[in-house]
Amino acid sequence: MADDLDPRDFTSDDDGKRPLTRIQKVNRGKILEAALDVFSAHGFRGATLDQIAAEAGLSKPNVLYYFPSKEAIHAALLEGLLDIWLAPLRAIDPAGEPREEIMRYMRRKLEMSREMPRESRLFANEVLQGAPRMGAGLSTDLKTLVDEKAKVIEGWIAEGRLAPVDPHHLIFSIWALTQHYADFDTQVRAVLGPGKDPIEGAAPFLDMLFARLLAP
Amino acid sequence: MADDLDPRDFTSDDDGKRPLTRIQKVNRGKILEAALDVFSAHGFRGATLDQIAAEAGLSKPNVLYYFPSKEAIHAALLEGLLDIWLAPLRAIDPAGEPREEIMRYMRRKLEMSREMPRESRLFANEVLQGAPRMGAGLSTDLKTLVDEKAKVIEGWIAEGRLAPVDPHHLIFSIWALTQHYADFDTQVRAVLGPGKDPIEGAAPFLDMLFARLLAP
DNA sequence: GTCTAGTTTGACCGAACGGTCAGACTCACG
DNA sequence: CGTGAGTCTGACCGTTCGGTCAAACTAGAC
Numbered sequence: 456m457a458d459d460l461d462p463r464d465f466t467s468d469d470d471g472k473r474p475l476t477r478i479q480k481v482n483r484g485k486i487l488e489a490a491l492d493v494f495s496a497h498g499f500r501g502a503t504l505d506q507i508a509a510e511a512g513l514s515k516p517n518v519l520y521y522f523p524s525k526e527a528i529h530a531a532l533l534e535g536l537l538d539i540w541l542a543p544l545r546a547i548d549p550a551g552e553p554r555e556e557i558m559r560y561m562r563r564k565l566e567m568s569r570e571m572p573r574e575s576r577l578f579a580n581e582v583l584q585g586a587p588r589m590g591a592g593l594s595t596d597l598k599t600l601v602d603e604k605a606k607v608i609e610g611w612i613a614e615g616r617l618a619p620v621d622p623h624h625l626i627f628s629i630w631a632l633t634q635h636y637a638d639f640d641t642q643v644r645a646v647l648g649p650g651k652d653p654i655e656g657a658a659p660f661l662d663m664l665f666a667r668l669l670a671p
Numbered sequence: 672m673a674d675d676l677d678p679r680d681f682t683s684d685d686d687g688k689r690p691l692t693r694i695q696k697v698n699r700g701k702i703l704e705a706a707l708d709v710f711s712a713h714g715f716r717g718a719t720l721d722q723i724a725a726e727a728g729l730s731k732p733n734v735l736y737y738f739p740s741k742e743a744i745h746a747a748l749l750e751g752l753l754d755i756w757l758a759p760l761r762a763i764d765p766a767g768e769p770r771e772e773i774m775r776y777m778r779r780k781l782e783m784s785r786e787m788p789r790e791s792r793l794f795a796n797e798v799l800q801g802a803p804r805m806g807a808g809l810s811t812d813l814k815t816l817v818d819e820k821a822k823v824i825e826g827w828i829a830e831g832r833l834a835p836v837d838p839h840h841l842i843f844s845i846w847a848l849t850q851h852y853a854d855f856d857t858q859v860r861a862v863l864g865p866g867k868d869p870i871e872g873a874a875p876f877l878d879m880l881f882a883r884l885l886a887p
Numbered sequence: 888g889t890c891t892a893g894t895t896t897g898a899c900c901g902a903a904c905g906g907t908c909a910g911a912c913t914c915a916c917g
Numbered sequence: 918c919g920t921g922a923g924t925c926t927g928a929c930c931g932t933t934c935g936g937t938c939a940a941a942c943t944a945g946a947c
Contacts, residue, residue, distance in 0.1 A: 476914095476923070476924090478914085478923080478924070479923090482924090496800060496801065497716065497800060498714050498716060498796075498799075498800065499717075500713065500714060500716050500717035501714065501715075501716035501717065501800070503903080503904065503905085504904075504905060504906085505903090505904080505905095513925085514925070514926055514927090515905090515926095516906085516907080516908090516925075516926060516927085517924075517925055517926070519905085519906065519907085520924070520925070523906095524905080524906080525904095525905065525906090576799055579795075579799055579854075579855075580714075580800075582854075582855050582857055582858045583714075583792055583795055583799065583854055583855070584712060584713060584714065584717065585712070585857050586857050586858070586861075594858070594862075597858070597861065597862060598862050598864065601862045602862075618879075618883075620876060620879065620880075621872055621875075621876050623862065623863060623872070624872060624873055624876035624877075625876070626862075627851060627852075627859060627862075627873070628848055628877075628880065630851070630855075631847040631848050631850075631851035631855075632844055632847050632848065634847075635843060635846070635847035635851075636843075638795075638798075638799055639798050639799070639846075639847075641798055641801050641802050642798045642802070642813070643843060645810035645811075645813065645814055646810075646813060646814050646817045646818075646839065646842075647839060648814065656837055656839070656840060657840055659837075660836060660837045660841070660844070661840075661844075663834075663836065663884070664836075664844065664880070664884050667834075667883045667884050667886075668879070668880050668883050668884070670883075692893070692894090692944095694893080694894070694944085695893090695894095698894090719933080719935085720935060720936085721933090721934080721935095729895085730895070730896055730897090731896095731935090731936085732895075732896060732897085732936085732937080732938090733894075733895055733896070735935085735936065735937085736893095736894070736895075739936095740935075740936075741935065741936090
């Protein structure tokens with residue numbers, strides 16, 4: 456199970472400490488991969504170190520040799536993931552074509568719901584419970600980024616290149632509609648019944664929805 | 672805190688047992704009210720009986736006098752809430768005006784996000800983690816209801832009274848967009864900053880969104 | 888007032904959990 | 918092949934949690 460470590464580098468300690476051993480890199484990767492599985496499926500409180508250790512193929516004390524605590528594993532995951540998660544929003548280009556930029560953002564977020572559902576659920580679990588373990592600074596950084604992009608969208612609207620919509624709620628709607636398919640996957644599949652990937656059906660629907668919403 | 676018991680009747684035992692005592696009604700109500708608070712804020716696993724008991728103003732053994740287990744409290748909450756939760760969807764009238772019916776459903780769901788955020792988060796917590804404690808039959812009943820209403824919407828589309836959209840994903844989009852404001856309230860408020868109720872801003876946005884989406 | 892069914896609680900239990908520790912093992916470099 | 922830093926583990930600890938129980942304490946019908 457833990458064989459398919461993906462190449463993303465979660466093992467950033469970068470506190471100026473000495474370079475990581477090969478074994479350290481591998482095992483910290485295994486732990487974070489397992490922790491992502493367990494935390495996203497059961498929430499922070501519902502996850503146990505034994506579960507994580509078992510899924511990582513390590514003993515519990517060995518896991519605690521690489522991370523000082525359960526909290527630390529969770530924090531490392533959140534921190535490492537935040538940049539990836541917000542990258543598509545950052546990529547909105549003020550110089551681009553408005554509707555194209557927003558549609559691209561929406562499509563990229565939908566792709567992420569398909570390809571990184573565990574990451575989506577990890578954040579969802581955290582936010583649902585009031586984000587007690589997510590740095591308050593995170594909310595500050597997030598607000599800064601969103602406000603910046605909202606300004607860009609407002610500019611586009613002022614130029615008449617976009618329908619006049621509240622930019623903040625537009626961004627919320629993209630989050631809500633795309634992450635829904637990752638976070639509530641169980642419900643979506645229960646309703647649609649067995650068959651194709653729900654996101655395949657969602658893609659054209661969301662394309663139409665945002666096309667109609669954004670037309671000036 | 673537990674003084675404002677709302678009039679909704681959660682205390683349905685109705686297994687044909689003898690009628691409930693006055694004290695039974697009051698205390699079961701207190702427990703379920705407290706449990707809704709605690710479960711919705713921390714998830715099933717994150718909630719503790721001591722927390723629930725404290726918030727209900729009862730001792731832990733006393734709580735377990737009224738409910739056989741933590742699971743039973745959770746199950747009672749879910750069961751009692753499901754009808755309320757799906758009522759607006761059930762209320763969609765095949766004989767009504769299509770766009771009006773759907774807009775009404777959306778608005779009612781948004782209202783519920785404002786007035787019953789704890790209930791929304793209770794379900795969200797459960798579904799996020801794969802709905803392990805929600806009767807599999809629930810998914811069956813839910814599917815049945817959604818399929819029925821999807822057929823109604825398809826009929827409307829066939830008559831050309833509604834834009835041709837996938838009815839299932841239309842329903843998902845209503846769920847996603849409205850429940851987002853309850854489930855991710857923390858994030859929404861962090862981004863918008865302090866001030867008015869986020870849902871006040873969401874209402875006109877969602878009105879415009881669905882008006883544009885549904886126009887034939 | 889009495890008596891009983893219904894209610895409440897302090898004390899306690901076993902299991903699960905996060906975390907510790909001393910010592911055993913192993914890898915890589917000279 | 919020797920050695921020390923780095924890696925790993927079985928046994929254990931204190932706490933928390935869900936749940937039990939016997940005994941004490943009402944509420945209310947007669």
